[in-house]
Amino acid sequence: MTMPEPTHRLAGKIVLVAGAGSSAPGWSIGRACAVAMARHGATIAALDFDRTAAEDTVREIEQIGGRAIALQADVGDADAMADVVNQVIAEWGRIDVFHANAGISKTGGPEDISMEDWHRIQHVNVDSLLIASKLILPHMRRQRAGSIVTVASVAGLRYIGYPHLAYSVSKAALIHFTRMLAQQYAADGIRANVVIPGLIDTPRIQKNVAHMFDAASLDNARAARDKQVPMGRMGTPWEVANAVVFLASDEASYITGAELVVDGGITGKYV
Ligand SMILES: NC(=O)c1ccc[n+]([C@@H]2O[C@H](COP(=O)([O-])OP(=O)(O)OC[C@H]3O[C@@H](n4cnc5c(N)ncnc54)[C@H](O)[C@@H]3O)[C@@H](O)[C@H]2O)c1
Numbered sequence: 001m002t003m004p005e006p007t008h009r010l011a012g013k014i015v016l017v018a019g020a021g022s023s024a025p026g027w028s029i030g031r032a033c034a035v036a037m038a039r040h041g042a043t044i045a046a047l048d049f050d051r052t053a054a055e056d057t058v059r060e061i062e063q064i065g066g067r068a069i070a071l072q073a074d075v076g077d078a079d080a081m082a083d084v085v086n087q088v089i090a091e092w093g094r095i096d097v098f099h100a101n102a103g104i105s106k107t108g109g110p111e112d113i114s115m116e117d118w119h120r121i122q123h124v125n126v127d128s129l130l131i132a133s134k135l136i137l138p139h140m141r142r143q144r145a146g147s148i149v150t151v152a153s154v155a156g157l158r159y160i161g162y163p164h165l166a167y168s169v170s171k172a173a174l175i176h177f178t179r180m181l182a183q184q185y186a187a188d189g190i191r192a193n194v195v196i197p198g199l200i201d202t203p204r205i206q207k208n209v210a211h212m213f214d215a216a217s218l219d220n221a222r223a224a225r226d227k228q229v230p231m232g233r234m235g236t237p238w239e240v241a242n243a244v245v246f247l248a249s250d251e252a253s254y255i256t257g258a259e260l261v262v263d264g265g266i267t268g269k270y271v
Pocket of ligand 1: 053205
């Protein structure tokens with residue numbers, strides 16, 4: 001599954017993607033989502049901690065004839081995020097879609113993880129949604145419309161076979177945060193949904209997680225991840241992006257508070 005064919009499903013929408021870069025060269029989930037949404041007609045504010053990575057995403061969007069700007073900020077920095085939101089509003093006057101994709105992880109259980117890493121992971125993965133919500137919801141309420149699509153993980157639903165405590169707890173919190181947003185803001189025309197990816201083949205996984213499956217060989221690690229999935233393979237970032245596009249778009253106009261699992265069947269495996 002590669003980049004989707006172009007459509008007008010998101011024509012005219014202004015989308016802020018947080019974590020629109022990639023932590024290593026290639027197609028991350030955020031980059032695929034930003035490019036896919038542009039491919040479906042949206043204008044993209046591509047925000048990342050890593051400015052070069054955000055600019056690479058903008059270049060991909062421009063190459064397919066889309067419109068995007070790159071913005072640099074740490075999603076955990078309230079002042080920097082206020083500047084970002086002000087910039088998007090100054091540029092385009094509205095934010096139709098907020099895609100909260102930025103996330104960090106560190107493997108390990110309670111005896112391995114330092115308090116410092118724990119707090120940093122909760123801050124980037126969870127507090128950042130509070131920061132962004134405070135800044136973006138007033139604009140969406142004024143518009144009487146908006147779509148928030150967060151990105152959790154099956155690690156937020158289940159034990160995934162190795163200790164990944166801080167990350168898993170943060171993603172569980174993110175899922176519930178999204179449900180709470182959906183309930184409180186439904187009457188304002190604001191939808192909030194969470195996409196829950198399973199094992200997705202992204203550059204970050206090759207860099208950070210593969211060693212949990214096979215420390216010596218990346219090929220073996222990828223094969224071991226493939227084997228865990230009922231469909232027999234990891235997902236592609238584009239398969240996550242298609243779910244995000246759907247929830248972001250007006251095609252999902254009656255869907256809020258949904259948890260869309262995109263996992264090749266892995267979550268149902270040992271229930
Ligand atoms: N790859 C998987 O198998 C998988 C599975 C389930 C969920 N996810 C989730 O999907 C999202 C994307 O994952 P990915 O594998 O594409 O990772 P990635 O690291 O390539 O992408 C995350 C992006 O977020 C940016 N980022 C990190 N911290 C930031 C911060 N403080 N402020 C702004 N930007 C920041 C990074 O620079 C990077 O460009 C994450 O939330 C991850 O938890 C991934």
